[in-house]
Amino acid sequence: MTKAVPEPVTKLVDAFARLPGIGPKTASRLTYYLLRAPDEVTNKLADALTNLKSQIKFCSTCFNITLDDPCPICSDPRRDHHLIAVVEEPLDVLALEKTGVFDGVYHVLHGAISPVNGIGPDDLKIRDLVKRVEQGDAVEIVIATNPGQEGDATAFYIHKELKPKGVKITRLARGLPVGGDIEYVDAVTLSRALQGRSEL
């Protein structure tokens, strides 16, 4: 009875359903939406997908996504190349850039140590970071991994690897999120905020 659904439709539903956070129902809904939407919507999406992998590469210095190698940040002489922020994902670079207060360069690990998911240090760009510190003239490494178990494990491992190299290693402060309400802040964050309190 399922001959009611032509193959190109089921194929697109299946392709959408392989994306994270998109279940079979959403995949159907998207597919049937595109069937009725102007051709231009579908074409733009198809072209963008094709161009993504063909045009994007990873910077051989910081491993951020880029069109040109080295990336615009690594090749910018106005940035402080002695200061390297270590982040998990390219999206984290974006978040730090948006603050407008960081003028150093980056190192993208492409993940965090996660024994549960079978991700060890060698699956990340940690060796490349150590090599970069050994060969370069880094003065400070700001570890900006996520404030959670995996980010903490990754920070700990990197700290252990880099300490013998004589470079200064710092980590982003933990504390109350700006605009947050103490009443609703979780106990761990609140205790970190207490431990890290500063004099006025």
Next chain:
Amino acid sequence: MTKAVPEPVTKLVDAFARLPGIGPKTASRLTYYLLRAPDEVTNKLADALTNLKSQIKFCSTCFNITLDDPCPICSDPRRDHHLIAVVEEPLDVLALEKTGVFDGVYHVLHGAISPVNGIGPDDLKIRDLVKRVEQGDAVEIVIATNPGQEGDATAFYIHKELKPKGVKITRLARGLPVGGDIEYVDAVTLSRALQGRSEL
């Protein structure tokens, strides 16, 4: 500072964000997922999108999506061509086919009358339905639009148009959903279930 995001990435984020139910955050997440996923995932999605519009057409009889015109259902001699179920969307055909109890054919309206969204009868395949009834040998039209305000308005309009043609017009029963709990059923559904009660 946003030169940290190469154009192919922002283009794909924008293309995803144009889809219904996908906001900018989800669009970013999908894009960065694809950057790290095997090429095959991206390629399959791009190919499926390209094939969708080039291979899929609408059946000139029932307006369901199909590879061949007329569609497999309309060209199936074992189906009852005197019995036509009128539905809003191709997905509704699928839902009815899954029941395995309907052996008639379909007519897909491609929407419902919705003054709020500026959709009138002429934006739907209602004229084509009237023509089909006039030119064919339909005996019964089962109106299977959604049980809501727009579906009701559409059913009412179709009923008004088809009544003079001397064809039997029915509508799907309203009542308790199987497996539902009376305690949690809304008052409108419950009153419909009472009105439509049948003798045991």
